[in-house]
Amino acid sequence: MPNMHSDAWWQQAFEGELSPQEAQAWQAHLEECATCRCEWEALAQVDALLATPPPTPPLPADFTARTVAQVMHTRRVRRLLMWLGGFVLVAIVLSAEIYVLATTFSTLERALVAFVTGHAIWLNALRQTLARLLEAGPALLTLTLAATGIVTLFLTPNSVFATLAFIWLTRENWQREPHVQPPMLA
Amino acid sequence: MENMWIQAARQGDEEAITQLVTTYQQPIYALCYRMLGERTEAEDAAQEALIKALTNLDKFDAERPFRPWMYRIAANECTDRLRRRRPIASLDDMGEDDAWEWYAGCSPNPERELVAQERTAEVQLLLEQLAPEDRMVVTLFYWESLSYQEISQITGMTISAIKSRLFRARRALARQLVEEEIYA
Numbered sequence: 152m153p154n155m156h157s158d159a160w161w162q163q164a165f166e167g168e169l170s171p172q173e174a175q176a177w178q179a180h181l182e183e184c185a186t187c188r189c190e191w192e193a194l195a196q197v198d199a200l201l202a203t204p205p206p207t208p209p210l211p212a213d214f215t216a217r218t219v220a221q222v223m224h225t226r227r228v229r230r231l232l233m234w235l236g237g238f239v240l241v242a243i244v245l246s247a248e249i250y251v252l253a254t255t256f257s258t259l260e261r262a263l264v265a266f267v268t269g270h271a272i273w274l275n276a277l278r279q280t281l282a283r284l285l286e287a288g289p290a291l292l293t294l295t296l297a298a299t300g301i302v303t304l305f306l307t308p309n310s311v312f313a314t315l316a317f318i319w320l321t322r323e324n325w326q327r328e329p330h331v332q333p334p335m336l337a
Numbered sequence: 338m339e340n341m342w343i344q345a346a347r348q349g350d351e352e353a354i355t356q357l358v359t360t361y362q363q364p365i366y367a368l369c370y371r372m373l374g375e376r377t378e379a380e381d382a383a384q385e386a387l388i389k390a391l392t393n394l395d396k397f398d399a400e401r402p403f404r405p406w407m408y409r410i411a412a413n414e415c416t417d418r419l420r421r422r423r424p425i426a427s428l429d430d431m432g433e434d435d436a437w438e439w440y441a442g443c444s445p446n447p448e449r450e451l452v453a454q455e456r457t458a459e460v461q462l463l464l465e466q467l468a469p470e471d472r473m474v475v476t477l478f479y480w481e482s483l484s485y486q487e488i489s490q491i492t493g494m495t496i497s498a499i500k501s502r503l504f505r506a507r508r509a510l511a512r513q514l515v516e517e518e519i520y521a
């Protein structure tokens with residue numbers, strides 16, 4: 152026996168989803184149960200009340216124009232905000248890039264200055280060497296070249312590293328160089 | 338044709354926007370009025386819904402029908418407004434508050450006009466007792482004459498949930514009617 156007081160049953164009954172037997176049982180129940188009958192009638196009354204939509208008052212004459220103007224205004228404001236947002240974003244990115252580039256550029260500049268200075272010293276030393284060679288003659292050539300080399304190598308940071316690397320590589324090559332065996336006599 | 342307007346409106350074409358507003362303003366306003374029951378607020382809600390829809394056309398899926406999408410925005414706008422409303426006024430307030438006004442048409446017969454006013458006021462009073470979502474379902478089903486399927490598209494609820502909600506609303510209204518008859 153189904154529960155005729157349940158919401159599910161009432162919903163099915165109202166939607167006309169009951170089987171013929173169930174519908175018959177439901178009619179019988181309504182005749183017996185005054186509470187259900189009263190509520191069922193009220194339900195039908197509500198359905199009838201809602202069947203006709205209440206009339207809608209007319210819209211004001213300028214409603215369309217006001218709405219379109221508001222839509223256009225909102226679109227313009229939104230576009231402007233998007234532009235401003237994009238501008239702010241680009242400004243932030245550019246600032247960050249400038250900051251990074253400035254830091255890098257400062258380092259580059261210093262390296263460049265060191266490089267140029269080193270070369271200036273090296274060129275100066277070379278010029279002086281040539282001058283001494285011309286003045287003193289071939290006897291002083293070895294001493295002058297050695298002194299110039301030391302000055303050139305140790306006055307520029309890159310040259311120090313280059314010299315150390317050169318010495319290290321040379322030693323490696325010496326160690327790896329195979330010993331030449333004397334030819335075997337027959 | 339409507340798709341062309343939508344495409345043009347997306348690009349900001351004023352003529353296309355005007356066409357869409359002209360086409361949808363009356364049904365959207367009617368829905369808002371039936372849900373809110375107050376003329377000025379319905380106008381505001383309809384305008385707000387139209388503005389929201391026409392400034393967010395990029396979010397509309399062109400593969401789907403436009404009407405349920407518009408209705409959905411309007412129904413959500415009305416539901417939000419109903420939720421924000423203060424607690425329901427008592428029956429004694431009726432007639433003093435403009436919010437209870439229901440337009441009774443332009444009947445030349447004063448007696449008929451009075452009956453129509455009473456009837457619409459009664460319906461409005463009954464609807465005021467419902468939760469915003471129930472009210473939305475009742476409005477869409479009875480007064481917009483939409484099918485369960487269409488209501489489902491608009492509200493995002495399943496058909497069984499709509500049936501259940503609709504029945505619950507009917508039953509609540511019926512009980513309200515019974516109580517009124519008892520205490521009348």
